[in-house]
Amino acid sequence: MLKKLLTSACLIALSTQLHALELDKKNINYIGPIAEHSQLKPYETSQQAAILANLATELTKNSTNISIFGNELTWQSLASVKQLTVPGIQALKFSVAVERFTQGKMTFAGIDKGTLFINGEPKTLSDKSIELSLPTGEYHLLLLAEQVVDWNKVTLDFTGKAEHDKVSLITESNQLSAKQLFDATTISNLSLAPDAQAMVITSIHYDDKNGDKAVKTTQLRDAKYQVRYSWDNGEASGFTWSPDNQSLIYVINGQLRSLDRKTLASKVITDKLDGASNFAFFDPQTLIFSWYKSAPSNNGLTKHYQGLEDRWSYARNSNQVYLLDITSGLIRQISSQSHSHSLEDFNAERNTVLLSRNPIDYQAPPHMLTQLVEVNLADNSETLIGQYRTFNQARYHKNGLFISAGPDFSQGAGRAIDASLLANNYDGQLYNVSFDGKKVTALSKEFDPAIESFSVLNNKDAIVSVTEKDTKQLYLFDSKKSQFKKVNTDLDVVERFAISKDKNPQLLVTGSNASSAQRLQYINLKKNNAKTLWDSHAEFYANSHIAKLEEFNFTNQDGVEISGRVYVPHDLDQNKKYPALVYYYGGTSPVTRGFTGRYPFNLWAANGYVVYVLQPTGTTGFGQDFSAKHVNAWGEFTANDIMQGTQAFLKSYPYVDAKKVGNLGASYGGFMTMLLATKTDMFSASIAHAGISNITSYWGQGWWGYLYSGEASKNSFPWNNAELYSQRSPVFHADKVTTPLLLIHGDADTNVPKGESHNMYTALKLLNKDVELVEYKGADHQIITREQRFHWWNTMLAYFDAKLKDQPQWWDSLYPKQ
Known part of the structure; x- marks a missing residue:
């Protein structure tokens, strides 16, 4: 019996020893004393949490030294600390990695009062220890110590819940993390001036403090990417440039404002346009825009469906198109009240506006009808250009219209498949259409990439955004040669782009590659080369280990390469x-x-x-x-x-x-x-x-x-x-x-x-x-x-x-x- 008890005791001791890990002081960084002459330590004040959180943010950023109240402090190894007590605050900083989901207790012996931050988030210590549950990855720990009796007696160790629960100290962070992927700064919107000498860049990032709310920044930058002007909180949106390059129109806090590009003076145009968007200069003195109005709330006992669209919460809302005279502030509606309308394009020389709308019509798949209409502003007359079961986008060019739609557009004008097959109208095509809609020419039948969207240049060419295999690319459509030429963006996936309107158009492009994060590229279309203005990969992922990418195609049983x-x-x-x-x-x-x-x-x-x-x-x-x-x-x-x-x-x-x-x-x-x-x-x-x-x-x-x-x-x-x-x-x-x-x-x-x-x-x-x-x-x-x-x-x-x-x-x- 005694032998069994001794054996059990040995096993328990061995098990405990297997699970416990003392963290080597040589791999733990120490800095102090911090604010040694302070009358009170943070825990003796009513603002302890805020004081420590601010300090933790700065200490986390700095890896070598930091200046505090004029004193230069340098990080050193905890093993080199020999003092019994140190005034002020002291900090310990180290990183650990776990190769699988790990649970256990981390103990900070000898530290009487301390606050722990894990990846920037404060954690409460209970009896000088903390219970941890760590998914696979790397963790950065910062301990702010406010009371230590004897630094020679300070030890840090980790005891796993099970034998497989282990942590290891690491000297540098390399593993890619979820926070990097979600929180890192990305460009969410961009706009390029007509002369290509200025741009508006909106970027967002996330952090623990703001949680689900994105931190947004909007800036006006010059061609050298230097900041000229910033908008507080990034709330400005809807940017559009005046044709003479002198001013920039935008919406902020319900106001429509104008910014002088030279003096950077801002003035209010109007503050009564809630729900308005998509502003553009129709001519130097007139803005065209869309104005959205929500339907009255239905607080009744029933909801009477008038069509399949009524399942959509926004079905009875209305969007109309208006003109705004900048000088007088007078607003004129140019779309009819009979339907909700989308603004496709406008042509000041023709004095016309191109609109699309969707009357209820379920007669043929996909059970939605799009009408494309042209409004003549001289007499408000409306001309129906065509009715289509597949339709994506329409734009004017010098001699007609470009329209993107599926292969079945205009009685199958874009079909390039056997007559026995049914076309997939999500496979976008590009068409040249006469002003009256009667003559349609398919432009992309022999072009395999799917057309997603496009912008028309002053010379009738177009920049086309396409899905090409598993990439998103840009092509220049040369209207004279009726050819597509690939734009060299150096990106696998182009996310958004903006085009200047000068003689030699320039492009501003954001996107990423499979193994590298977002970049902002400036592209000279004539030379077809890309220059990097900003690289988030270098800024946020430079030390991260990224997976190796390998192409893997195979031929299926039908002889088709997948x-x-x-x-x-x-x-x-x-x-x-x-x-x-x-x-x-x-x-x-x-x-x-x-x-x-x-x-x-x-x-x-x-x-x-x-x-x-x-x-x-x-x-x-x-x-x-x-x-x-x-x-x-x-x-x-x-x-x-x-x-x-x-x-x-x-x-x-x-x-x-x-x-x-x-x-x-x-x-x-x-x-x-x-x-x-x-x-x-x-x-x-x-x-x-x-x-x-x-x-x-x-x-x-x-x-x-x-x-x-x-x-x-x-x-x-x-x-x-x-x-x-x-x-x-x-x-x-x-x-x-x-x-x-x-x-x-x-x-x-x-x-x-x-x-x-x-x-x-x-x-x-x-x-x-x-x-x-x-x-x-x-x-x-x-x-x-x-x-x-x-x-x-x-x-x-x-x-x-x-x-x-x-x-x-x-x-x-x-x-x-x-």
Whole structure:
């Protein structure tokens, strides 16, 4: 009996020793004394929290030395500190890394009064220690000590909850973090002066202090990128430049103001335009703009639907187009009251305005009609140019109009597919149309990239934004040669652009690459070269380890090449086995190469996953034949491509553990995840975010379900193609699911209502399958806010860690069993 007790005691002691880690003082930085002559220490004042928070911010920024009240202080190793007591405040700073979700207690022995900051957030110490739960990653700790009796007796250690709960001190931060990806400064809007000698740049960033609210900055900069003027709080918007380059019009705090570019003097034009936007100079003395008015609130007992559009909360709001005389302030409405209108373009020489509107008309897919009309300002007469089932954008040029729309525009003028196929009208095309709309010439039939938007230059050429395979690019359309020439942006994904109006147009462009963050580029169109004005990658990610990107294409069973790419974790050891994640969309748009976004591939790779992203059949950007296969397919080609692609991926990447592969997608991609779960067991865990489980209920209940189905299920309805609506719906095959499945949905989703996840959850629960359902309160189709985004990213990684790494602790901490 005594032997058993001794053995047990030894095991307990050994276990405790295994879990405990003393943090080496040589790798912990110390600075002090700080404010040694202060009469009171922060804890003796009523403003302790604010005083320490301000100090923590500055100490976190400075890695070598800092000046405080005229005293130069230098960081040194804690091991070199020999004093018993030190006046004022002292600080300890160090960083730790964890390779998996880690729990345990960190103890700061010998520090009687102290405040701990972890990644800038204050944490309360309880009895000189703190309980920690740390997801995979790196953490920066700062301890502000206000009372220490003997610095020689100060020790720091960590005791893990389990044997695998370990932390390690690191000397420099290299791992990519979620906070970097979400918080780092990005340019959200830009505008370029007609003479290209000035620009307005709006940037945003996030931080712990402001939480979900973006910190916005708007600045006027010159051609050398030097700041000339700033707007407080970044609230100014709607910038437009006068044709003579002398002034800048903008909206701020409900006022329409003008800024003199030379003197920087600002004056009010009017302050009675709430809801107005899209200001532009019609001529030197006249502004044209859109004015939005919300419908009166319905506080009655019922809501009477007058059409399918009434499911939209904004359906009865009105948008009209107006002219404003700058001198007198007189405003004139130029659009008719019969419909809500969008301003497409205007032509001062013709004295006309181009408007579009959407009268209710369900007669043909996609069950929406667009009318393009021209208003003659001389007599207010209105001319109908055309009525279209597919329409995106219209602009004037010298001899007519440019219009972007799908291949079926104007009785199929843009179709470049076999007559037996149905065109995918999400595959945008460019057309030249006469002023009266009667003559239509397709300009992009032989151009595979999908037209997204465009801007017209003074010489009738156009800058066209396109989806090209899995990139977003700019092309110059040469109207004389009827040719598309690629603009050299040096970017995988162009996010936004602005164009000058001088003789040799210049471009201002923001965007990113798959492995590098956002840049601002200045492009000389004539020379077709790019100059970097600002690089967020150098500013925020210079020391971060970014996944290695590899191209991975394969040929499917139909002989068609399917594009893809693989993110390989930094310092991967090919002699080991790694889990993998397969991501796709399939809803007719490719998964582009943006550095970050809602689905952070680089972050997943930083957490130890090999990530395979593929572009299955049906997506735009690869030509009309490829995109047409999306119509009436509902996963038929897409599922095969994903399964075949995953098999080819596993064959080419032998260090990926074929038994530890997860898959995920959102919206149509969530539909694909559910569908794949009924077709294959090659995946070990699956996540469907805002997925469609029943095509019929989505078609009838999603706000835009019938419009999207007008393309995806063109000419097919539950009454004439019941097989498509039922047999392609995952919930009708729920009994075939064997893969663990996590369903995620925003409980305020109007695009794909949360009932789509509820359908599948109900079925799989009744079938006793491994299924989880997580709803985000107040979230619509996308997870937008900072707090929810971090939690959502953690939820996905925690689920895959549990299922693919056999590490359930993170998931259990987020969603403890009741």
